[in-house]
Amino acid sequence: MIKQQLTFPKDFWWGSAWSAEQAEGFGETGKAETVWERWYKEQPYRFYQGVSSAITTDHIHRYKEDVQLMKQTGHNSFRVSISWARMFPNDGIGEANPKAIAFYRDLFQEMNANGIKIFANLYHFDMPAALQDIGGWESRVVVDAYVHFADTCFREFGDLVFHWFTFNEPLGPILGSYLEDFHYPNLIDFKRGAQAAFFTVLAHAKAIAAFKQYGYASKIGTILNLSPTFPRSQHPADVEAAEIADLFYTRSFLDPMVKGTFPEKLVALLKEYDQMPEDYTLEDLSEIKNNTCQILGLNYYEPRRVKARLTAINPSGPFLPDWFFEHHTMPGRRMNEYRGWEIYEKGIHDLCMDIKENYGNIEAFISENGMGVADEERFMDEAGQVNDTYRIEYIQDHLAYLWKAIKDGCNIKGYHLWTFIDCWSWINAYKNRYGLVALDLETQERRIKKSGEFYKQLSDNNGFSYDISRLV
Incomplete structure (x- = not known):
């Protein structure tokens, strides 16, 4: 065991992230129906x-209270x-809502x-439903409405915001809406999805302008969900399969943005x-x-x-990226059994090195990383904490490889965990908990978890002690 204090750069961004739809609740400000509210009405099951x-x-x-x-959990930044x-609230267009402006200004102040x-x-992911009705991201009208929304936010909150991001995981709604049936309006049509993806990239560019x-x-900048793609072997067919998967899932948004x-x-x-x-x-x-992006999450x-x-493949079936590869289950992989995701800490280093070597080492930060676990009440002590x-170890193991990436020259400025307080997770609701702070769904009481206490120490010390012999 070789314990070493892993110290991060000065003014490193320690924080976490969530979204409006997953955390705010309706409130009294007035609010247009989103695609999630529409979908819930139509298919609550x-x-x-x-x-x-x-x-x-x-x-x-x-x-x-949340601020x-x-x-208390060591945040110097928050998304x-x-x-x-x-x-x-008038279906995503028209005049801006003064009550919403007041809420966000109060929050940001x-x-x-x-x-x-x-x-x-x-x-x-929170398209106003009325704009989805006219085509969503397939519509130039919606692109223009988004740019108007973005410009309003720049004007109203620009004096308070540290950094801006056009989209979180823009690939997600394309996959869910047009390829994989996990996002309203649940279509299976790659070509329409390609159009929506193109207009999403265009909306990003117009907002930056x-x-x-x-x-x-x-x-x-923008925030992308990126996974390093590994072939099963170095056989040319496996290598080509990995390259094509990477084009669809990584380079499709990363390159143009x-x-x-x-x-x-x-x-x-595609042609x-x-x-x-x-x-x-x-x-x-x-x-x-x-x-293009000035900063990347x-x-x-x-x-x-x-x-x-x-x-x-079935040539009469819908065109999908899976025509060109199959997913590989690596023997011996470690899993987060609750979420069904492989735990591979070194991947965060591989991702950062890709950005360094192939994208001009653009200023970047880890904008999400985290571990969702079901039934966390099992791990509650007598005091109710x-x-x-397991979450502390997960954070430490990923941060150790992030520290290594910074040592290897990656321009990484911060680390944001998903998430702050246990929040609603799209169609999965509260099945898995991700927060540094536990939420009682009946009383809305918040209580800091052990990981929240660790995160405060991490931020205060700008690092932590770690056995670096575990790094490969």
């Missing part, structure tokens, strides 16, 4: 234990999302007054199978080229492991 997003963590009423809990539906930098994200007009000292161009091999593949978006112009491509949870297909040593 698809939501775990029938729990909707109506109350969640009730942050809209408890934000002052104090941020301080929120601004609800498009709350800001524009409270955070700043307590030394917590605001990372403001503009879109976290609007942001530049203000001359703020803050930066703007950071480099301003789409991967040539992915474009060629070959007649899956290219049909509505795009040279002006659109120029907009994307000239308005990296969400890392698990690696992606693939192999060459062993079975034939959740003793989540």
Whole structure:
């Protein structure tokens, strides 16, 4: 055992993240119906234990208490999302909502007054349902409405926000809405998904163009869920399968949002199978080229492991990325059995090195990383505190590889955990808990877990002691 104090760079961002839909609750400000509220009305049986997003963590009423809990758990930064539906309760368009503006300004002022930098994200899966009705991200009208929303936020909150982000995990709604049936409106149509993906990238670029007009000292970027892709073997067929999977799931958004161009091999593949978006112009491509990320958030949870297909596809079935590879279950892998994800700490180092070597070492930070566990009440002590040593170990093991990435020259400025207080998780509700702070669903009482106490020490010391002989 070789114990060493792992110290992170000065002014490192210690914090966590959540989203408006998952934490705020409805409140009294007025709010347009989102796609999640619409879907819940139509198919409540698809939501775990029938729990909707109506109350969640009730942050809209408890934000002052929550900001104090941020301080008590070592936060010097925190990522929120601004609800498009709350800001524009008239179906996502029209005039901005003064009550929503007042709420967010109060929240942001409270955070700043307590030394917590605001990372403001503009879109976290919460499309106003009325805009989905006219095509969602397949519609140029929706792109324009999003840019109007973004510009309003820049104007109203720009004096308070530390850094801005256009989207969280923009790949998620494309996969869920058009390929994998976990996001409203639950279509299976790759070509329509490609159009929605293109307009998402265009909306990102147009929002950055609007942001530049203000001359703020803050930066703007995006937050992507990225998994290093590993082939089963070095057999050429496995290697090609991994390359294609990586194009679909990693480079499809990373390249245009950071480099301003789409991967040539992915474009060629989509042309070959007649899956290219049909509505795009040279002006659109120029907009994307000239308005790229100034900062990048990296969400890392698990690696992606693939192999060459062993079975034939059904050519009459819908076109899907799975036509070109199969997922590989690596023997001996460690799992978070509750979430069904592999635990592979070294992947966070591999991801950061990819950004360093292939994306100009853009300023970046880990914007999500965390461990969801079911039935955490099992680990509650006599005083009622959740003793989540498994989460502490998970954080330490990932941070050790992040420390190594920084030592290897990666331009990493911070680490944000998912999440702060146990929050509502889309169709899974509260099945798994991720928070540094436990939430009693009946009383809304918050109680700091052991991991929350550890996180405070981590932030205060800007590091922790670790057996570096475990790093490979």
